[in-house]
Amino acid sequence: MVAWSEQERSIIANLFSNLDYEDVGAKALTRCLIVYPWTQRYFGGFGNLYNAEAIKMNPNIAAHGVKILHGLDRALKNMDNIKETYAELSVLHSEKLHVDPDNFKLLSDVLTIVIAAKLGTDFTPEVQATFQKFLAVVVSALGKQYQ
Amino acid sequence: MTSLNAKDKDTVRAFWDKVSNYGEDIGRDALCRMLAVYPQTKTYFAHWKDQSPTSESAKKHGITVMGGVADAVTKIDDLSRGLLGLSELHAFTLRVDPSNFKILAHNIMVVMAIMFPVDFTPEVHVAMDKFLAALARALAEKYR
Numbered sequence: 107m108v109a110w111s112e113q114e115r116s117i118i119a120n121l122f123s124n125l126d127y128e129d130v131g132a133k134a135l136t137r138c139l140i141v142y143p144w145t146q147r148y149f150g151g152f153g154n155l156y157n158a159e160a161i162k163m164n165p166n167i168a169a170h171g172v173k174i175l176h177g178l179d180r181a182l183k184n185m186d187n188i189k190e191t192y193a194e195l196s197v198l199h200s201e202k203l204h205v206d207p208d209n210f211k212l213l214s215d216v217l218t219i220v221i222a223a224k225l226g227t228d229f230t231p232e233v234q235a236t237f238q239k240f241l242a243v244v245v246s247a248l249g250k251q252y253q
Numbered sequence: 254m255t256s257l258n259a260k261d262k263d264t265v266r267a268f269w270d271k272v273s274n275y276g277e278d279i280g281r282d283a284l285c286r287m288l289a290v291y292p293q294t295k296t297y298f299a300h301w302k303d304q305s306p307t308s309e310s311a312k313k314h315g316i317t318v319m320g321g322v323a324d325a326v327t328k329i330d331d332l333s334r335g336l337l338g339l340s341e342l343h344a345f346t347l348r349v350d351p352s353n354f355k356i357l358a359h360n361i362m363v364v365m366a367i368m369f370p371v372d373f374t375p376e377v378h379v380a381m382d383k384f385l386a387a388l389a390r391a392l393a394e395k396y397r
Contacts, residue, residue, distance in 0.1 A: 140375035141382055158376055215359060219378065222363045223370035231289035231306060234363065238290055 108243050110185055117236040121221070122182050127175050130224060134217045135171030136162050142212045148205060174213070181244045189247045196251035207249035214241040257380075257387055262329050264380035269326045271372055272365070279364050280319025281312045286360040294353055322361070325388050332391035344395035351396070354389035361385065 110118075139146050140158045149155060152166040161167060177195065184191040199205045218238060222229045257265075272279065287294050288306040301310040321339060328335025343349055362381060365373045373381075 137375045137378065141379040162375070218359075219363055219366045219373075223366040223373065226367055226370065229363075229367055231286045234286055235290040 107186060108188065108239075114236045114239070115185065117233055118182065118185070118240050121225075121233065121237060122179070125175075126224070127172050130217075130220055131172035131175035132168035133171070134213065134220045135167055135174060136164075137220060138213050138216045139167065141216060142209075145209055145212060148203065148209075175217075178244060181240065181247075188243050189250060192244065192247035193251055196248050199248060200252040207245075207252055210245040210248050214238075214245055217241065257329065257383055261380040261383050264377055265326060265329060265384045268372065268377045268381065269323070272369060273323060275368060276319045276323050277316045279361065279368065280315035280317070280322075282315070282364045282367075283357065283360040284311050284315030284318060286363060287357050290360070291356050294356060297347075297349060297353075318357070319361075322385075322388065325391075326384075329384065332387055333394060336388070336391045340392055340395050343392045348396075351389060351393040354385075354392060358382070358385035358389065 139149065139155060139161050146155050149167065149170075152170070153164050154160040155164065155167070180191050180195075181188045199207075218234070218241070221237065222234070225233070285306040288298075288304070288311060295304045298304050298310070298314075301308065303310060305311070325332060325336060333340070362373075362378065362385070365381065366378075
């Protein structure tokens, strides 16, 4: 189990309570597909991904980005039990979606950058450290059931 | 990984033109974040009296490192040859594990996103990511 200080819990709660899921979710997945184009391999049925413009305007990608971001809500609500909380999603990503777990790190790096752009100087080094710790724990949990 | 194409180089140069006046600020903030978010990187700075992220040594070093990045932009057409001296320094004297280049690159881009949220588009992001990776490869070239 991961230890969280009161300060860290507060930072995470605050960040998510002010989060514009529609905006950030769409931007994060879009940016991931542009910066790491090989991640497009998982989105064959999502329509036109031909170039950066097409990806940015693709409503299926935007919607899916929001869905993924809401996936973090589970960790938010179960910070002391993230590994167990994501066991089912881990199996899904491994057995059904066949996502290489290295890709979780790529998306989490991009999400960090999108949130940094959104929060500006409010994204202090301390907030960044806490947020990256949170994402790292989620990423680890999502990779746990792969076999 | 791939090398930089003409579009990547143009994109990096154009973005750098916009932000170069803030090079020192970017360097200071990126180094500070690296030390704060990835404390294992402090192991390279045991010789500093004060290894905290906001120390004078850290600020000075951030400026030095970003100066190197700025120089690399001017040598973007041949990073291996242009950065020969720095490459030898990192290989034989500093011996920084190459995984740390990636860490610093990430923090440089976080700062770029904070300072230039509109200009640091996905297209600029991918070009900058590729450039910093190519720069890291050039720095690690003489390692073995």
